Amino acid sequence: MGQRTPGLERWRRGPRAARTRAGPHPKTGVIALNDAHPGCYLGILGGMGPMAGAAFALRLSALTPAERDQDHIPAVLLNDPRVPDRTAATRGGEDPLPYLLRGIRFLNDSGARLIAIPCNTAHLWYDDMVEASRAPVLHIIESVVEDLHRRGIREGRIGLMGTEATLRLGLYQRHLERHGYECVVPTEEEQVAYCTKSILAVKANRLSEAYEPAAACVRLLESRGAVAVALGCTELPLAIPHDRRPEFDVPMTDSIDALALAVIQRYQADQAAGLTRAA
Template sequence: MTNPSSGLYLGILGGMGPMAGAAFAERLVALTPAARDQDHIPALLVNDPRVPDRTAAKLAGGEDPLPAMSRGIKLLTDAGARLIAIPCNTAHLWYDELVAASSVPVLHIIESVVEDLRRRGIDSGPIGLMGTEGTLRMGLYQRHLERHGYDCVVPTEGEMTTYCTPSIAAVKANRLADSFEPAAACVRALAARGAVAVALGCTELPLAIPHDRRSEFDVPLTDSIDALALAAIQRYQADTGVARQAARACA
């Protein structure tokens, strides 16, 4: 169990988008082995949607989001956070700069996805990637997965335009009912091209394809929200001396 007097918190830098940040906090609770309130992880969530658009910054010369993200991390650490989780994949294009600006460790969401693939027994093979245009065009997932021995299957330009991007946009606009079909079509397209698993590499996508519909697909889906939550649980418990227990398997 956690020590309520330790004063240590997990800091969650959310708001990118807001529903993804809130969903991460919910999944953190759902995946923590706990028998009572005090067994859960103390967490602080900064869910600030004013962070400038990450894809626009990388691909269209938009406003740099790094200062806003750095301020969010400082706000969390000043409040007592001793470990940071950022439930936004595209934000990790600035990971090195965020680590340099942080006084505490920052988890890496793509490394967490790799851990989740291995947890599922998927140690090699082509992995289908879904994410924002910025994440995929900048090669964020590709670099990490290829370094760990995986191949990558990315959406074509048409699949991005027709399936992936509209699904992410629908979640950001609170139109969850409109987000499933395009996301599902992208999963099936990637599987048809040989993917042995598909990474939901934008934190809006696990909301587009909820847990109770994932059995509809012929390939497993690795969920970047859940992967990061499991990594946060493991790291927090290790750092605070809590006995490491296996987190419940994702539904």
């Protein structure tokens, strides 16, 4: 064995190494690598599905005005796909709420000061998650409404695409109608043939199969008078990528981008108020 180089050892260990206690937390089991970490501004409750959670983190970075790494928003992504199917739960399947609340607690314990959930159907349990969270939780559908306003669309018929549960239970309709919009939705048969087919293709990593059914639904809703179409499931922006959207005559509001922009707006406001500095 060769002699160790003191300078290299200090670099490996870092200046705080002597004060860092590593190992699993006795209650949570979370492994702490550095107990002095100040936490992140944003907690992302992802995994529903996992590609949508990763896409949200990517779009958040892409949309953030930044010149260097340090200009981006400090975030922790919990991309846990073990949450039971939200649509199945509305038909008597396993309740996802305990998993959602566990994720909320994890993000709170990670020091998050704001939480974003890039899954529309999970917002059926929004009130329970808000009640359980110490940090404020953004509402993805309110973010979509803000995006419509940003685009100058303040009235008219909005075509809705999403999971069967999201549309059947009126999650989007309640919010949009409260803001003065009319809603146009696919029939049950069209939902299965277009939206559900596209969403399941994305969840199965078959992106090449997701575009055509989603595109057919956009054109169908446009033919019924929609002035804009809401991609109200976070798999759908992956089915119709940004470079294909100019092919359509109707604008689309993308729930991934809308939520990311809401996070950025909130971060900038908190930054201006001096509320984003590490504790």
